[in-house]
Each structure stands twice: as C-alpha cells, then as structure tokens.
Amino acid sequence: MATPGKEIKILAFDVFGTVVDWHGRIAREVDALGLGVDGAEFALAWRAGYKPAMQRVMTGELGWTKVDDLHRMILEDILRRFGVTALDDAQKRHLNLVWHRLDPWPDAVQGIARLKRRFTVCTLSNGNIGLLTAIAKHGGLPWDCILSAEVFKAYKPAPATYLGVAEVFDVAPGEVMLVAAHQDDLAAARGCGLKTAYIERPLEYGAARVNDVSPDPANTFHARDLLDLADQLGA
Amino acid sequence: MATPGKEIKILAFDVFGTVVDWHGRIAREVDALGLGVDGAEFALAWRAGYKPAMQRVMTGELGWTKVDDLHRMILEDILRRFGVTALDDAQKRHLNLVWHRLDPWPDAVQGIARLKRRFTVCTLSNGNIGLLTAIAKHGGLPWDCILSAEVFKAYKPAPATYLGVAEVFDVAPGEVMLVAAHQDDLAAARGCGLKTAYIERPLEYGAARVNDVSPDPANTFHARDLLDLADQLGA
Known part of the structure; x- marks a missing residue:
C-alpha cells in the first residue's frame, strides 16, 4: 500500500480555531x-x-x-x-x-507531537510571532518553527504567505500541506498548489453556534481532529 | 539575594559555534x-x-x-x-x-531546556529559517521560536536584528539577552542596549586552532557552557 501523503514534507498549521480554542x-x-x-x-x-x-x-x-x-x-x-x-x-x-x-484543543499537543516525528510542523497564522510563541509556550505546542504573516508581511489569504512556506523550506508548493479548520483558508492554499487538510472544529464559535464541518472533496484530507490526521498519515 | 538577570525575559542565541559545532x-x-x-x-x-x-x-x-x-x-x-x-x-x-x-555541543540541548523553563528561548542567527529549523530538528534543540536574519532582512551585526528581537516580543532591548561565543556579536548587541552572555567555545575552530575565551567584563554574564549559564541564572 502506498504511504498516504508521501510527497508531503511540511505541515503548516492555521492556529486560531484549528489548534487553539479562542x-x-x-x-x-x-x-x-x-x-x-x-x-x-x-x-x-x-x-x-x-x-x-x-x-x-x-x-x-x-x-x-x-x-x-x-x-x-x-x-x-x-x-x-x-x-x-x-x-x-x-x-x-x-x-x-x-x-x-488560549488553550489548545484536547487533541492538539499529542497530535502535533506525533506529526512532528514524520514532518516538519510549523504555524502559518496571521497572528504575530510573539503572540504565536506565547500561545505555544502557554499550551506546550511543540512546533519545529513559528511562521507568521509577520515574516511575509502579508496576511492570509495572500499567496505570498502560502508560497512563502515553500520558499522558506526550499520545497515545491505541493510538498507543503496547510492544516486548517476553515475552508476559505484551505481553498486559497490549494490555489497556490499546496495540499490541504480540513480539521473539524464544530465548537470553534461556541456551543450556541455550532460550526458546519461538512467535508469538501477538494481537500487532500478531512480529519475529525489532529490525532485522526496523524492516524490517516501513518504518523 | 536578588535573582540574577531578573529583568531579562528573552534569551536570543547565536547558533553557529555557540550552540552547534560546525x-x-x-x-x-x-x-x-x-x-x-x-x-x-x-x-x-x-x-x-x-x-x-x-x-x-x-x-x-x-x-x-x-x-x-x-x-x-x-x-x-x-x-x-x-x-x-x-x-x-x-x-x-x-x-x-x-x-x-550540525550537531549541538554536548551541553546545548539540556542547557536550553533548562533556560526555557524561565525564559523565552529563541535563535538569532544569520542562518536562514529553513536551515535553523533543520538544525533544531536534527539535534533536538527545543527552541520556543526561530528568529533569523531572514525575518529582519538584515544580517547581524545590523542593529535591526538585535532590536528586531525586542520588537517581536514587545519588550525593551534591556529585557533581551544575546547568548553568543563571539565578542563582536555581543558588542554589537550591547550597543543596541541588550544584555549579553559570552559562552566559551574553545574548540569552535577545531583542536588545531584553539579559540581565545578570555572574559570581557563588558558582558553581563560569562559562562563555560549553557549549563553553567543556567546555573548562574538559577534556571
């Protein structure tokens, strides 16, 4: 059986809503x-x-x-x-x-730690570097590297952010996968040639406004949470 | 007794020669x-x-x-x-x-892990982000954040790099300490108002060209290695 996602080298994570519960x-x-x-x-x-x-x-x-x-x-x-x-x-x-x-979702620390064994795991968030570093330290998120709109001086969904991750690591866009709970972010990444993984976060907006987590077949992966993504990637 | 370095919040590390043996x-x-x-x-x-x-x-x-x-x-x-x-x-x-x-010096992983409990620990190297991330992953260096000349689009000893660390973390320059094995790097950081810690790396250039590791009293700390620095900082 082929290894799923075997061409992927870098996982770039959206943070607010995807990794932490704001x-x-x-x-x-x-x-x-x-x-x-x-x-x-x-x-x-x-x-x-x-x-x-x-x-x-x-x-x-x-x-x-x-x-x-x-x-x-x-x-x-x-x-x-x-x-x-x-x-x-x-x-x-x-x-x-x-x-x-902000606290990580319950699956986030373990999920990222598992994915880190096989991939380079970094943030790709509009949050500034200091903010993302503080969140990582607060929650024990074991990133390999913190990338931010602040590095690229452009906010997502500008292509400079998604393509910037590939440039930083000297890989092709198709060797990077964006991991996010937001279909618009994923669609923009896909438009730049990245792979995409959708993460279900039904409670991102609170229990009173449950989020639609329907699959979009355009995504490379659809996962219940980051442990499920690690399972699917064999990590 | 006063806590040594109690006003310091961020430790920014030079990497080549200071943390890893190139x-x-x-x-x-x-x-x-x-x-x-x-x-x-x-x-x-x-x-x-x-x-x-x-x-x-x-x-x-x-x-x-x-x-x-x-x-x-x-x-x-x-x-x-x-x-x-x-x-x-x-x-x-x-x-x-x-x-x-490149491999970390023998004291580096444990030293940084100890310092990380009390401070935010980041790189400040002229190496690019992808290079620094690869070194960290190779050696298991537990950085909170990877900062690089690539973020500031200026190489050390340009003031934009040292002052950039303070700006990223929204602190005063005097709340950042540069940790390095090179007196010229430390002197430039001091010129921007940063604290400085000199680390002895007598073998940086190999056994055939032993490095002068004499103390310069202008530095805030002088340490044999990163474990000694952690001891001196009570971390």
Missing part, C-alpha cells in the same frame, strides 16, 4: 470580569473584527500592524459598543493578552 | 568523502567565506540571499581553490546541506 477562553475570562456583558457574544464580536482590521492593512489604509495591536484596536471598539467603561488601561492590556493564553 | 561535523564529512583535501582546513575555509559573502548582500551588490545559497556559492569557490573536481551537482548539494546536519 472562543472558550475569551468567553470565560470576559464572564469572570463581571462587566455585565455576555462573554460568548463578546468573544464572537472580537473575532468578527479581525478580518476587517486585516483588510485595512492589506489595502494600505493602515501600515503593517501586528495582530496584537489589531486586537487592541478592535477591543477598544467593542468595549464602546458593549457599553463597558469600567476598565483602565492596565486592565485592557491584560484582557488584550487573553489571546496569548 | 567545524567538527564539516571536517569529518569532508574527510569521509576521500577527496584528498584536509577536512579541518576545508571547514575553516568554508566558514571564512561567510562574512565576506554577507557583506556583499549588506552592501547591495547581491540582493537578499539565504545563507543556504551563500554557503553554496562559497562551496563552489573553495572546491575550485582546493582543486576538487570529483563532485557532481547532487553530491555538491548534499555536501552543502552538511550545515543542516
């Missing part, structure tokens, strides 16, 4: 602050501001901006919208760094 | 090829071509070039100078990748 931690920390807002709704609003903020950078309206700083800009906006005035600057700074304290 | 592995692999050249001399010549090659990039004579590609350019030159004509392209490519197979 919604759960943010909702819990916001609820714990007792601000009179719904933590789950606050988390969704914060995350919803992410793509428009990156868009402002990609159109040139803003210069290159780290996601840590975009998160803070969005936070200021949603605190206003939710009518929260009780936080001082130090408290806002601490809350903004909740993104550094 | 001379030993290259000399052994070249000797094993039976080309009729002295492996130790060949290793020294290859390494000696490194700074002039980077200089050609920094002056703009060459566009941005990965160290993997600089190593190949230097290799072609020294093969000519040593009169070696027996290698075909695949063999030269394999030999060039000896830099990906």
Whole structure:
C-alpha cells in the first residue's frame, strides 16, 4: 500500500480555531470580569473584527500592524459598543493578552507531537510571532518553527504567505500541506498548489453556534481532529 | 539575594559555534568523502567565506540571499581553490546541506531546556529559517521560536536584528539577552542596549586552532557552557 501523503514534507498549521480554542477562553475570562456583558457574544464580536482590521492593512489604509495591536484596536471598539467603561488601561492590556493564553484543543499537543516525528510542523497564522510563541509556550505546542504573516508581511489569504512556506523550506508548493479548520483558508492554499487538510472544529464559535464541518472533496484530507490526521498519515 | 538577570525575559542565541559545532561535523564529512583535501582546513575555509559573502548582500551588490545559497556559492569557490573536481551537482548539494546536519555541543540541548523553563528561548542567527529549523530538528534543540536574519532582512551585526528581537516580543532591548561565543556579536548587541552572555567555545575552530575565551567584563554574564549559564541564572 502506498504511504498516504508521501510527497508531503511540511505541515503548516492555521492556529486560531484549528489548534487553539479562542472562543472558550475569551468567553470565560470576559464572564469572570463581571462587566455585565455576555462573554460568548463578546468573544464572537472580537473575532468578527479581525478580518476587517486585516483588510485595512492589506489595502494600505493602515501600515503593517501586528495582530496584537489589531486586537487592541478592535477591543477598544467593542468595549464602546458593549457599553463597558469600567476598565483602565492596565486592565485592557491584560484582557488584550487573553489571546496569548488560549488553550489548545484536547487533541492538539499529542497530535502535533506525533506529526512532528514524520514532518516538519510549523504555524502559518496571521497572528504575530510573539503572540504565536506565547500561545505555544502557554499550551506546550511543540512546533519545529513559528511562521507568521509577520515574516511575509502579508496576511492570509495572500499567496505570498502560502508560497512563502515553500520558499522558506526550499520545497515545491505541493510538498507543503496547510492544516486548517476553515475552508476559505484551505481553498486559497490549494490555489497556490499546496495540499490541504480540513480539521473539524464544530465548537470553534461556541456551543450556541455550532460550526458546519461538512467535508469538501477538494481537500487532500478531512480529519475529525489532529490525532485522526496523524492516524490517516501513518504518523 | 536578588535573582540574577531578573529583568531579562528573552534569551536570543547565536547558533553557529555557540550552540552547534560546525567545524567538527564539516571536517569529518569532508574527510569521509576521500577527496584528498584536509577536512579541518576545508571547514575553516568554508566558514571564512561567510562574512565576506554577507557583506556583499549588506552592501547591495547581491540582493537578499539565504545563507543556504551563500554557503553554496562559497562551496563552489573553495572546491575550485582546493582543486576538487570529483563532485557532481547532487553530491555538491548534499555536501552543502552538511550545515543542516550540525550537531549541538554536548551541553546545548539540556542547557536550553533548562533556560526555557524561565525564559523565552529563541535563535538569532544569520542562518536562514529553513536551515535553523533543520538544525533544531536534527539535534533536538527545543527552541520556543526561530528568529533569523531572514525575518529582519538584515544580517547581524545590523542593529535591526538585535532590536528586531525586542520588537517581536514587545519588550525593551534591556529585557533581551544575546547568548553568543563571539565578542563582536555581543558588542554589537550591547550597543543596541541588550544584555549579553559570552559562552566559551574553545574548540569552535577545531583542536588545531584553539579559540581565545578570555572574559570581557563588558558582558553581563560569562559562562563555560549553557549549563553553567543556567546555573548562574538559577534556571
């Protein structure tokens, strides 16, 4: 029997939603602050501001901006919208760094450790390097290397990010596989010639808004979680 | 008693010579090829071509070039100078990748693992990201993050590299310490406000050319090896 994915050398992982659960931690920390807002709704609003903020950078309206700083800009906006005035600057700074304290999904550490034995495992996230490093240290994620939009000075889904991974490791695009829980990210990677693995994360947006995890046959692999992906790849 | 280095958050490590032994592995692999050249001399010549090659990039004579590609350019030159004509392209490519197979000094893996418990540990090397990742995977070096001249598009000793580490982690320059076996690298880092730790590597250039490892009182720490540094930092 042929080894599945035998031409693949590099696994590049999306992080927010795919490897770590942003919604759960943010909702819990916001609820714990007792601000009179719904933590789950606050988390969704914060995350919803992410793509428009990156868009402002990609159109040139803003210069290159780290996601840590975009998160803070969005936070200021949603605190206003939710009518929260009780936080001082130090408290806002601490809350903004909740993104550094996100926990891995239960399968993530073991799944990445297994995949690391056969592949080079790296991040490919729009998060900045410092943010991704803090998350890895917080959760014990055993990356071989942290790659970020910050390295390529372009946010996904810009081709420079997907093709940048292949260039960094001096391999062909088809020797890289993007691992992500988002079909739009995977489609963009596929458009650059990468292999793609979809990971089911039905609870990414919380239990009140269960995520559609239907398979798209265009993906090279479809896996329940990272342990299932390791099984399918024989790692 | 005050904690030594208590204001330090990030340890940024030079790699070639400080963490891995380039001379030993290259000399052994070249000797094993039976080309009729002295492996130790060949290793020294290859390494000696490194700074002039980077200089050609920094002056703009060459566009941005990965160290993997600089190593190949230097290799072609020294093969000519040593009169070696027996290698075909695949063999030269394999030999060039000896830099990906360098072994850590005996104290390095354990030393970095101990320091990682208290600090964020990253590379700061002129080597490209793919090269540094391969070395880490080969030797089991447990970096939190791989930073490289390739991220900053400038080679050490350009200030953009040392200050870039502080920017990536959103800390002051004085909260970063460069760990290196080379006084010129450390002096440049100090000029940017970083703390510095000198590591003794008397055999970096081989047993035939023992390295001066005299202390410079300008450094924040002077350590025999990375275990000694961990001891001094209480890590």
